[in-house]
Amino acid sequence: MNNNSIPTEIVDTILAELNIGLTLVDNTGKIIYFNQLAGELLGWNYNLPDNNILSCHKKETQHKVLEKLNQFTNMEWHRVIRTPHKFIENTYSPINIPDRFAGAMIITKDVTEREQSLERLKKNSETDLLTGLYNRNLFQDIIQSYIRDSKPYGLIMLDVNGLKYINDHFGHEEGDRIIREAAAAIRDSVRDTDFVFRFGGDEFLILTSYQESVLKMIENRIKDKNKLPTRNSPAVLNLSLGYATSCEEKKMEAVLSLADQRMYQDKQAFYLGEGKYFKQSVS
Template sequence: MDGLLEYRTRELRHERDQVAVMLDSIDEGVISLDHEGHIQHINPIAAELCGWDPSLARGRPWVRILQLRHEGTLQSVASQLEGVLQRGEVVHMSSQTLLVARDGSECAVELKASPVRRRNGDVEGAVLVFRDISYRQAMIRRLNFQAHHDSLTGLHNRTAFDDALTAALADGGFHQLLYLDLDFFKVVNDTCGHAAGDTVLRELSALMRAHVRETDVLARLGGDEFAVLLYRCSREQAIERAEALCAAVSAYRYYDEGRPFQLGVSIGVAPVESGVQASEVLRQADGACYMAKQSGRNQVHAYHDGDAGFERAQREVQWLPLLHEALENDRFTLYIQPIRSLSDATSKPYYEVLLRYVNDAGEHLAPAHFMATAERFGLMPEIDIWVVTQALQVLESDDGRIESDAVLAINLSGQSMGDLRMRDQLAALVTQSSVMPQRLCFEITETAAISNLAQAREFIYSMRRLGCSFALDDFGSGMSSFAYLKELPVNQLKIDGAFVRNLTRDSLDAAIVSAICGICAQMGIITVAEYVERLELIPALELIGVDFVQGYGIGRPHPIGAPLIPIIPRNNGPAASLQG
């Protein structure tokens, strides 16, 4: 019997040692307790996480070795484990639990405590198993931050802002929303590169953060647009805060190789009140921001009911998805209007290309309906490329829609003049086409040209080198037309219709047109009189020396391929807009 007992004792020791080896080998912390909560065994991982030598930890109460606290409050959570020994419960601690080591260092842990029972079911101890999840928690926090913050500026992103706005609308308080759109940011981006643009966005974000309260929400919505949610703020306080932001951004300078760049910010203010949808608040703030831009940029505009300018801006916004869809699915179509020579009856057919939008009802709408939207949202370069592409296809096809030797005049926007990528695209279209460049004349308005004279001059030279000609449109509408004329290497000059339509009845208009023609003759520039609405104007213009005429008295705009609309003599007629 004694031998059997000794054998059994050795076998139990061996099993215990095997268990100890296994516990010491796993990569989780393991602590076994007796029924009084004293530590019987602590494996190396657990000892390392707790900061205790295993030999010193054994026999001590577990609460002295395993100090657990709530991550948020830092209060002890040891009481949560009392149910394990007292009532035989299994306890899980899967989040917001910190283990404070003997040296004061902390790590996030995930813990499970399970009771150890005798055969009769009584609790005789417990086993605590825990692991360090600090890396996982850090990753979760990082992913959560990335999900709610802009990666470039560190500000809240659109998702976080939308959540904050929705909550603000539901809390019953009175708040204000600022919608910010940087002015002239594209100049820095295009001139200095995208890296410089990113630097500007980061620096301005830090600047704006310094001008809002910590309790407010400053977010980058995308591109160069930002928003600020001002809590518990009156309309007057919001306007004051917005004006301070305007002043701060206006005082900011970005330097590139010693060149200073000044920006601005247009800000719209709208109330955040319960009972209003978040989309409506954003619509009001965005519309107010647009009004600030229309008023001269770097200004503040506060939304109010019955704002006529705001309603007009909203009508423009409604065109935006239609224009995107038109570009994607060719919902535009081209019209042409004849330009007739007064000095050479054998000259080639000459037309100005005009744009129309085709709506769902099949109606052809002139650009007056949508041009403001296209300009506001920077779509003009894309639209210009579409027009040039389609015009080249018409000339290349030589399918009878237009004379095989016809010359086309194509309008280009001021935005296209300042877009370097668009310039490269345009040059590629011309050089890759089988159409002779001499059959293309590009038109730019005088106002667009003089707004950035250096860019306009460079653009004109680059296209003329390819063989295309250039016309200066609406000449005379600017304040210093003649002063700028010698700076622009144009082939043609289109005299503004304001001086033409009443030329036979107003001697001053006749004198102005005569002066323009005289100067152009000296410079070798061809003249085109616009808005020739009455046939009686033609002899007078011919006598003055105008080279070409265009207007409803010559021919109305019509779709490419359609027969020319016959001339109907009239004393007065609707003016033919160059935009159609």
């Protein structure tokens, strides 16, 4: 045995133990070699009539793949592929051995656990754990894109009525139930294109259209879901709301403040009228 050469089966064993798939393709995209794991993850098959990586790409992008396979630089490129059950990462390393081989080596790994962890982290950073709604941090990101694009918008500020009373008399678990119920009611009242955020403890915010007809429609849907508290059944969902648009105020903070003021006007009217039972003690 030549001491300077390593048998192919040893290389295959090492790659298998490292859970690494290896594929060699020439500069036309033809698959020259692949190990077992690469075949399992990427679906390579020597018996296929057209064993070419271009078959994995849309026709409109195939020319870009060929360009990369023929640009012999030291620059690697990466691609994460999402399948129904896995995330697969390919790392492409150009190879150019003059007069012998030109193409690329593709290192393939199953990165499902990593990508799912990243998805969970991203979701947790953008959503409220109690309600599953978007959180205040994500609102700041989305509204900035509206401002950059000069896109008009409407903001609806909402607040749960009587939550302190419910927490004090029935406990915070009941209060959390009301907050989750509020989130569901709001989510069911908006359009698919709207964004709903939990803005604070019992405050919610809807980013929606600036059109009065849309704002009024959402308001009516939410108000229809409100229940009136009574002395015997005070722990029910009731929301106050107010809205404002970017057509009324130039700065986002001013739009938000105007919506907040109108929401508190709605809340004050509620407490002076049908919300009076929240101010009574439980008998």
